[in-house]
Amino acid sequence: MPRITINGVSFDPAAPTVAAAAAASPDSSKSNYILVQTKAPLTDDDKGKLAALGVQIQEYVSENTYLCGYKPSDLGPVRGLPFVSWAGVYLHGFKVNPNLRPAVGAAQVNTIGPMAVTPSVSSTPRQVDIVMHDDVNPDSADVKAKIAAAAHVSPDTLTVSRKKIRLTVQEKYLDAVAAVDQVRHLEEVHPVKLYNNVARGIINADVLVNGTSFQGEGQIVVVNDTGFDNGSTTNTHPAFAGRVVRLVPIGRPGSADDPAGHGTHVCGSVLGDGLSATMGGVIQGTAPKAKLVVQSLLDASGGLAVPEDLHDLFEPPYNGNANARVHTNSWGATTPGLPYDQSSQEIDDFVWNQQDCVVCFAAGNDGIDGNGDGRIDTGSIGSQAAAKNCITVGATENMRPDIGLTYGQLRPSSFPSSPIFGDLTANDAEGMAAFSSRGPTKEKRFKPDVVAPGTSILSTRSGAVVTADVTFGVSNDPAYFFDDGTSMATPLVAGCCAVLRETLVKNNVQNPSAALVKALLINGAQTLAGQYLPSEAGLSPNPSSGWGRVDLQASVIISGADANAGFGEGGPLNQGQQSGGTITIPNRAGPAVVADAAGNVVPAALGPTLKFTLVWTDPPGAQLQNDLDLIITAADGQVRHGNMGTGSGFDRQNNVEQVVWQNVPPGDLKFEIVAFHITRFPQPFAFAWRIG
Numbered sequence: 001m002p003r004i005t006i007n008g009v010s011f012d013p014a015a016p017t018v019a020a021a022a023a024a025s026p027d028s029s030k031s032n033y034i035l036v037q038t039k040a041p042l043t044d045d046d047k048g049k050l051a052a053l054g055v056q057i058q059e060y061v062s063e064n065t066y067l068c069g070y071k072p073s074d075l076g077p078v079r080g081l082p083f084v085s086w087a088g089v090y091l092h093g094f095k096v097n098p099n100l101r102p103a104v105g106a107a108q109v110n111t112i113g114p115m116a117v118t119p120s121v122s123s124t125p126r127q128v129d130i131v132m133h134d135d136v137n138p139d140s141a142d143v144k145a146k147i148a149a150a151a152h153v154s155p156d157t158l159t160v161s162r163k164k165i166r167l168t169v170q171e172k173y174l175d176a177v178a179a180v181d182q183v184r185h186l187e188e189v190h191p192v193k194l195y196n197n198v199a200r201g202i203i204n205a206d207v208l209v210n211g212t213s214f215q216g217e218g219q220i221v222v223v224n225d226t227g228f229d230n231g232s233t234t235n236t237h238p239a240f241a242g243r244v245v246r247l248v249p250i251g252r253p254g255s256a257d258d259p260a261g262h263g264t265h266v267c268g269s270v271l272g273d274g275l276s277a278t279m280g281g282v283i284q285g286t287a288p289k290a291k292l293v294v295q296s297l298l299d300a301s302g303g304l305a306v307p308e309d310l311h312d313l314f315e316p317p318y319n320g321n322a323n324a325r326v327h328t329n330s331w332g333a334t335t336p337g338l339p340y341d342q343s344s345q346e347i348d349d350f351v352w353n354q355q356d357c358v359v360c361f362a363a364g365n366d367g368i369d370g371n372g373d374g375r376i377d378t379g380s381i382g383s384q385a386a387a388k389n390c391i392t393v394g395a396t397e398n399m400r401p402d403i404g405l406t407y408g409q410l411r412p413s414s415f416p417s418s419p420i421f422g423d424l425t426a427n428d429a430e431g432m433a434a435f436s437s438r439g440p441t442k443e444k445r446f447k448p449d450v451v452a453p454g455t456s457i458l459s460t461r462s463g464a465v466v467t468a469d470v471t472f473g474v475s476n477d478p479a480y481f482f483d484d485g486t487s488m489a490t491p492l493v494a495g496c497c498a499v500l501r502e503t504l505v506k507n508n509v510q511n512p513s514a515a516l517v518k519a520l521l522i523n524g525a526q527t528l529a530g531q532y533l534p535s536e537a538g539l540s541p542n543p544s545s546g547w548g549r550v551d552l553q554a555s556v557i558i559s560g561a562d563a564n565a566g567f568g569e570g571g572p573l574n575q576g577q578q579s580g581g582t583i584t585i586p587n588r589a590g591p592a593v594v595a596d597a598a599g600n601v602v603p604a605a606l607g608p609t610l611k612f613t614l615v616w617t618d619p620p621g622a623q624l625q626n627d628l629d630l631i632i633t634a635a636d637g638q639v640r641h642g643n644m645g646t647g648s649g650f651d652r653q654n655n656v657e658q659v660v661w662q663n664v665p666p667g668d669l670k671f672e673i674v675a676f677h678i679t680r681f682p683q684p685f686a687f688a689w690r691i692g
């Protein structure tokens with residue numbers, strides 16, 4: 001029987017400890033929530049039979065297992081359904097994330113079973129988010145009273161938001177809180193930081209500006225960061241003149257200025273449009289005609305006052321007169337490699353409910369070579385950057401070989417070995433920035449989605465910064481300074497997303513979905529060859545560079561103007577439904593000559609290459625709630641599946657699926673998008689393709 005994993009607790013329903021626990025709860029009279037494991041993905045008919053018994057599916061958790069609401073006290077009818085392999089009460093042992101348990105026995109907690117936990121006797125205060133079941137209002141007096149009593153705190157100390165209650169509680173009371181039936185799970189609250197704490201250098205900021213005439217006109221981008229310039233919408237740095245829509249003070253009441261300088265630098269990378277006589281002339285972000293909303297998060301003590309529920313960060317500028325449809329976030333958890341948590345859930349839920357809003361997040365700067373083997377370790381991406389429906393951005397190097405700064409000089413303990421230690425931080429545009437956080441996520445998902453230059457970025461300096469930071473480089477122009485990190489790569493990509501939205505809106509896609517923008521962005525991204533042997537990046541997708549380095553020009557597709565490229569939106573698909581179309585592959589030679597990472601000429605492909613990218617905005621949840629499959633069948637009958645190379649299996653983790661098919665056979669090719677598994681809600685999708 002497959003193991004079920006939920007909230008970091010993994011167990012086998014057939015294990016003796018679980019069987020004993022189930023025997024202790026032979027019926028569901030004490031809980032309104034159950035887990036149901038089925039023998040195969042549920043059909044609509046199966047779902048109807050469950051609903052008829054009063055089973056309300058809330059979330060797909062893993063291995064054909066669903067967390068469900070269930071008010072009757074007899075589990076017998078559910079267990080009796082022929083397609084159900086196991087059903088049991090959602091025991092409170094499932095609810096406490098292992099990292100909230102005492103260190104002793106943590107491995108056992110993680111592997112043995114939901115009841116095999118060691119009760120803590122510690123009075124250590126733990127700040128936790130108590131996340132409620134889907135049908136529970138955490139603001140109800142009944143729920144608040146139960147939580148406060150279990151936690152031994154005053155109800156006044158509870159901070160309530162949409163789906164959770166945040167409080168500080170002694171560790172020994174966590175199990176009592178978990179035992180409250182309305183509680184879905186408990187998780188630790190992790191502090192956040194800006195993602196710019198590594199190497200800096202010297203380079204122009206207009207790295208991703210290309211020959212397109214689209215520059216973000218008509219688009220509004222929200223920057224959630226430290227603040228903006230002197231805090232005025234009218235008296236601004238000249239690079240933003242007339243384009244600041246709104247400044248929202250969140251961290252410091254009444255003040256949205258930027259004494260830290262990080263936010264203003266980020267804003268410049270998105271949409272700055274300035275001139276510098278001493279630093280190379282035009283200095284632009286990637287969407288220099290877009291408009292700006294800044295939500296200032298810097299608090300009085302230099303930290304970040306991120307709203308406890310991220311809906312409260314994203315919704316206000318989406319609604320109201322700002323109507324912003326692109327958000328960029330260059331911050332995230334201080335702890336690397338966290339699993340999908342409530343912050344990830346809130347990001348995914350926001351995009352699921354506002355399907356036209358693009359949300360970008362920095363991957364983080366937690367890349368390290370922990371074992372000194374000269375390769376960056378995998379698995380450092382997590383939490384916010386692990387959300388399925390955002391665009392997660394990693395950092396590449398830029399081309400400024402005159403910079404004398406090496407990774408070893410910056411963080412010798414993080415990069416102790418060759419070839420990284422002595423490598424310059426900005427001397428190879430095909431190389432990863434060593435500090436860029438790596439995937440896969442804890443859920444085995446590819447992240448980052450894309451990469452962009454994140455070392456040696458020159459951008460706008462806040463007027464509220466008294467003394468310019470010259471630690472890593474000197475700007476000859478006091479209106480600009482140098483910074484780096486995935487913090488700097490992310491706004492460059494957010495600007496690209498604004499430009500992509502503009503190309504769509506101006507060509508009769510009035511309200512493009514975030515999934516479509518992401519599909520275009522990813523489909524245009526180029527393979528990052530890597531700068532070391534063996535490559536630290538290479539063929540897409542991979543845990544370092546995701547689906548590759550952004551190439552805005554290659555991502556832009558003007559509908560009907562190019563027979564070799566196209567895009568579309570479709571669905572929503574119900575269980576087992578499919579959608580698709582045909583693409584005519586021309587009978588011609590492929591691209592002439594390409595070079596590999598070492599500069600060797602690689603023989604040209606004999607025929608054209610098709611690249612096809614499918615993206616969907618999945619409902620919130622650590623696992624894919626809705627699993628679509630991309631299937632492409634060439635004119636000669638050969639078949640390719642998304643993310644599977646030439647393999648015959650299917651991707652069950654990612655909500656981005658891509659087929660890159662070199663020498664694709666000529667003739668009419670068929671593409672199909674198949675709804676393999678739909679949990680609750682029918683699933684819309686978007687795709688983009690190009691023949692190269």
Ligand code: CA
Nearest residue numbers: 627628629651
């Ligand atoms: Ca799939």
